[in-house]
Amino acid sequence: MIPQDILLSPNQGLSCPKDNIKVLLLENIHCSAVQMFKDQGFNVDSLSTAIPEEQLIERIKDVHILGLRSKTKVTEKVLAAANKLLAIGCFCIGTDQVDLSIAESKGIPVFNSPFCNSRSVAELILAEIIMLSRKIAERNIEMHQQVWRKESKRCHEIRGKVLGIIGYGHIGSQLSVLAEAVGMNVVFYDTARKLPMGNCRACPDLRSLLETSNYVSLHVPDTEETRNLIGAEQLSWMMPEAFLLNASRGKVVDIGALADALRKGKLAGAAVDVYPTEPESNGAGWVSELQGCPNTILTPHIGGSTEEAQEAIGQEVADLIISFINDGASEGSVNFPQATVPVTPNTHRILNIHITKPGVMRDINQILSEFNVTCQVLTTRKTLGYVIADVDKNASKDIKKRISSLSCSLKTRVLY
Incomplete structure (x- = not known):
């Protein structure tokens, strides 16, 4: 499967071309990461500095992937404006510059690189x-x-x-x-x-x-x-x-x-x-x-500021985010259920992020039970649930629509 398209909201059509996926990278993230995102066909904007909260609130409205280091603060106000945001990459060890609980409540995984520097x-x-x-x-x-x-x-x-x-x-x-x-x-x-x-x-x-x-x-x-x-x-x-x-x-x-x-x-x-x-x-x-x-x-916070470390961090975090966008793999996220599932050929993949509560999987399974499901995985973390299901191609549009309509659903995407 080469998932060239993603569904960003219940009100859009089935797919969104990759060149419509906007990536905003701040604080001079290493060129290796920038190139990896460009190689995927994403629309990449890379800045050498951090930007204040007010500017970030305005910039993030149309952003699907946000990358930053330690200076940019992703606050509750920023996340409230991030209507299309799918993932955040902290190209450093720590993630305390991001309000992780708010990101989790919105179904936005945060990735970092805890080892490379x-x-x-x-x-x-x-x-x-x-x-x-x-x-x-x-x-x-x-x-x-x-x-x-x-x-x-x-x-x-x-x-x-x-x-x-x-x-x-x-x-x-x-x-x-x-x-x-x-x-x-x-x-x-x-x-x-x-x-x-x-x-x-x-x-x-x-x-x-x-x-x-x-x-x-x-x-x-x-x-x-x-x-x-x-x-x-x-x-x-x-x-x-x-x-x-x-x-x-x-x-x-x-x-x-x-x-x-x-x-x-x-x-x-x-x-x-x-x-x-x-x-x-x-x-x-x-x-x-x-x-x-x-x-x-x-010294001015240069502990991890070597060319070797920044290149390795850039490649690792970019790879984690690309895997999440392309096949739904969430391994490496710090605030999101962990799941990595091999792609089933000749299927469409449904990705559903939802609030866990009694009966939610009953409702999702009732929908899926009407169709041929090749693979299905559920993982949870705190109040967040994450379902990956590979289904028949001709059924994905209907399945996506019905799962998205559930009151507990935060986001539903289709990959194919």
Whole structure:
């Protein structure tokens, strides 16, 4: 089956040509993704920057696929205007820039790439550990200011030192492997049970990790539980010669408390790549309490900003969205029932997204029972149900019309 057409609403005809499917890509998404969408025959508009909410509300009215990175905010107001939106692609690790619950209630799957930039972030952290240990950032500034300062005071090798990783997921575990390879001893703390890699060992609680680590690196999501996970109290548990590194989420660390600890010599240094609020575009005028703190490396959210990572992310997320558009495969979505079903030759495919409630499948099956159904799959997530059914070609139009008329139906598409 080559599903060249999709049905976008109950009031339209059976199909919509692929060149009528509008793709809006924001924030300079890698050209590999742009080309993949163009190769499908989609109508692609790619912008190098994020756009404000008001502009996005206007632009999204005719958009079927929206792609973004971390700066664009897809709010409830934006989604309310997205009458034709079929899928959202977050071309990054996180999805907190999208109101996932509202997207789910509208039957819009959100896809991301949780693995592809893990190596890039891990390499940055390891590089910063070495730079902090040798005060490279300060020496670099001095040299550019024509100051020659050769000294070894409070400069150390990282071999044999303890790296504490908070959040032992894809990035944290990747970092532990790299750190062990250069001779560090690695411990971690995670709220979920995780299998340690190499000689890495788990700490029973956050405090024990902070008290015993020479370097602490954060790799946790942005949740209510992780907001200000590291504040003044937690910083006081760390050794004065220890370093804090954060490349996870900006709200995980109390920036004011960290700046105070650095200026008072309660920490030996820090490296920060993420901040509670970040500019929507490049330019001057960015201000932080951490500016001017001793032995502090500040970077503009570049943890995953390598050519290799961005290309891999572009290809993965684009592939997930294309699979969803072309055959209804929802595997890889973070807010949608997961289903991937091989295509049955010589059929039309019905895709129905509905609100789960008693009797909904009875009503759908009653409709399908009158026709020859080659394949049928139901998956659910929370209050959302997703049906994939391959049916006789000559029956698809009637089936689609009748399923769409059910009160629980959110969206129904036909692929052929």
